[in-house]
Amino acid sequence: MTAAANLQKNNARVGLYALLLALGMLGLGYAAVPLYQMFCQVTGFGGTTQRATEDEASLAAARAQQLAGATVSVRFDANVDSDLPWTFRPEQVTQTVRLGQRQMAFYYARNNSDQPITGTASFNVSPAQTGGYFNKVQCFCFTEQTLQPGQEVVMPVLFFVDPSIRSDRNAARVEQITLSYTFHRTEDPA
Structure with missing residues (x-):
């Protein structure tokens, strides 16, 4: 085999490796958002709340009985993206809730435009270390x-704060949790 043929073979191999690397990076780019969302939902990272079943809510209520009525204040926040002509606000700004006990909060929304509009609410909880303890059972x-x-509609959110928050040295002293929603316009599929 000549030196030129050897060089051409090596160049083809390097080109193939570069193509595979580029395809792998592209695949990771597409997978990054869902993987990050999954990570945040599992860990509560960045104030991501948890989704809970009715059974999990019942278990938390049973654990809360051991805390003799420990409470935390929950503040409700509402925002609307600038391209969405809606009014959106909490019906009640704060609630004092018993740890482990299911609570319901209500948000008001009104479409101020002359056409039907679909929106999606993104959410988070602050301080961030409480995200893993804030559980939503049902939510708009x-x-x-x-x-x-x-x-005009009134939309409920059924939630509880897991009593194990008092065992977490980073979250045990938190006195107020803020649940914040921002409504965004959903792109019209047509």
């Missing part, structure tokens, strides 16, 4: 919301 944020022109 789990699905898209479509409001007709001028339509």
